[in-house]
Amino acid sequence: MKERYEFSLIEKKWQKKWAEDDAFKTVEDENKKKYYVLEMFPYPSGKLHMGHVRNYSIGDVVARFKKMDGYNVLHPMGFDSFGLPAENAAIKNGTPPADWTWNNIHEMEDQLAELGLSYDWKREVCTCHPDYYRWMQWIFIQFYKKGLAYKKENPVNWCPGCQTVLANEQVVDGECERCGSAVTKKNLSQWYLKITDYADRLLENLDNGKLDGWPSKVRIMQKNWIGKSTGCEVQFKVKDSDEIMTVFTTRVDTIYGTSFMVIAPEYPTLLKNVEGTEYEAPVKEYIDKVNHMNEIERTSTTNEKTGVFIGKYAINPFTGKEIPIYTADYVLMGYGTGAVMGVPGHDQRDFDFAKKFGLEILPVVDPQDPEVDVNNLKEACAAKGIMINSGEINGMKSEDAIPYMINKAEELGIGKKTINFRLRDWLISRQRYWGTPIPMIYCDDCGWVPEKEENLPVLLPTDIEFTGKGQSPIASSKTFVNTTCPCCGKPAKREIDTMDTFLDSSWYFLRYTDPKNDKEVFNKKKADYWMDVDQYIGGVEHAILHLMYARFFTMALHDLGLVDVEEPFKNLLTQGMVNKDGKKMSKSLGNVVSPAEIIEKYGADTARLFILFAAPPERELDWSDDGVDGSFRFLNRVYRLVYEFVEKYGQGTDEFEIKTKDDKNLNYVLNQTIKKVSEDVGGRFAFNTAISSIMTLVNEIYKYKELPNAQVGLLTTAVKKLIVVLAPFTPHICEEMFEHMGNTTSVHNESWPTYDEKALVMDTVEIVVQLNGKVKEKLDVENNLSREELEKQALEADSVKALLEGKQVIKVIAVPNRLVNIVCK
């Protein structure tokens, strides 16, 4: 070890050694407790950013700590390597997507290596590799066989920028989450996965304790996304017709206040109902107008209500009243039945609509609120209350009227209790090239048939022209499309769409448990040994999409008998963003700090230390160049401490005896630090406070070593343990210092140190004396004094007596080892 801290040499030296020794290889071991720590694998854009560094630094500390703490740790890494950017590069530069992607993967592997992360690279998984997507296709076929995958024509979200369809979850505020184009609707025949079959289970597990290790924020977001609502379907007859229109409502109690009905412009019988009437032209015109709106326009809540009367009336089954039927775009075909009953008194949308079209507003719930005049409503009153104008349910509480009316509707055979979910089935077809081919074949005689499993993988063709326009680029392949039917052997055509890349990332954590298996998707025994993931770490932006898809996949695979667990991630940590000057790092703002630059200037250990120290992991972190300097200074300070120690004492000695107050103090701080780091890293992931306590220890060692009666043995112990507890955070420098202290093994194979309870008990403690809750005095008293004894000693202390002079003591509260509060006047 040199006198100066030359991080670059040190980091290269140990990275090489770890690679040569295969230091982080993991194998199943039934005799050891397993721990699976996983960071969300990256898309191989080619460059690591600070968000990655933060994500992987957190994971690495946990992995290294758990390993030292005696666990059999699985800590793998891979690449989510299908996706649009590779294809865009092909359009722009003519580089084949595969070449572009593999180049990027190799660059990112190098960058990850520079961070000194403890991955078992033998388990690397890349989703664009045929060894992986072969099993992706296999899973799809199992889903298809179980009825979980189906093809259907539907109005779907279409992104004109990416020239592909999108899942509901990928449409954000009416825009494509990737490119920001306004999303439009298109009628297309597409593949779906039946995630709605799992809606109830996905929802239930959010609240039944299975996901208690998740941030409640994420659970609430998923809950809202699934959006369960319990209500009632009620049938309305259409006047002078055999047709029945069924509405869905959560407020069947208000049915007596229905003054109109609205159906969606896509309602299947709408055109038939107006055919040949004077209403045909205006209705068609309206539908046409709606079809030309994009999602942003159509779903804007600030829009004034629009709609047209369709010339028909429905009959309220409870009152017999005839009500006009309208079509309006505020009613969505995709939710409920596509028809609603209009109760303007108690639903704001219906209120707005009634005002616009001059329809009757009949109050049926009295909220018993002096501020609300029910007979002259200024806005809809959604509050609960007492039923009025509602026939036999008058006087009932509205919350009691709901079950009563559901019951009644069921008895009369005109309705039933219904549960609706906001969650829709997952549209997984993409009109793109760089993704897993959907392994389905269309035969004129047999229809859609899955490829035979022994023929998997269905390889991506390479004779492709990339234009960025039209249908899937795969259509341009001369070799791919034509095949024979796996069922009857006649000529048939392959599906040319590929899968949404979110499928690839929905089960990669399972493949890590058995990544090289070419006989099965993964071995059940291995998967059952490692699963579930004990700690999953990644950005909160995946709270809904990835995390819900992965949960769905795991449940479905569980149901197929492939794995025991049904929830994949026991604990979830959502890390905050890395900002600069309070703003998101971005090229356009020119405030991007590149990890490569920082590593070159300060080394990976400093980068890791700073990023873990600057803020708690789940919070946003503001990058500070000065702060990085501080972390660098600290590592230099530790380095110097060890260097000077060895210069002076060689390997030192382990033997010591606690004699002086200073000995006792250093030993206390040492044990306190071990305790604090163990709890902060092992329990609550407070890496910032763990590091601050290590800094305190270093400060104390510096003070102690200058004392004339400092003991070499105690000093040696403190320095050695310091290196060990710091090792998970800054692995290279600690390895170097550990070696310099005379060790021939790796510091990362050390057992995590335990602390001595006895060392944490001081002879005396400082307690606070308060007068009426205000601190006035501090006293050193014997440790663990009883309440009574503490009170007695405090009142007898001269300084306290002086304070109380001329005052009358009313009450004394004594808390052992903490304080005495004297209430007086």
Place this chain on the structure above:
RNA sequence: GCCGGAGUGGCGGAAUUGGCAGACGCACAGGACUUAAAAUCCUGCGAUCCUUACCGAUCGUACCGGUUCGACCCCGGUCUCCGGCACCA
């Protein structure tokens, strides 16, 4: 609109169960070492007031109020910021 979360020095943050607010670090200021600089080391660092100084006093965790011997922490209300959902009947 609905549902979450947050608000603490000049800055990042700490206070884990209602018990000394501001740990640790950054920045800044002063000093030591040095021919000088860097590096390093030492000291100070919430506000206001008092005092020559030491000592001390009062206020202070977004704002207003409450509970309590005692509140950054619990309760009620208000404001601001951030995130999610949103014409889902």
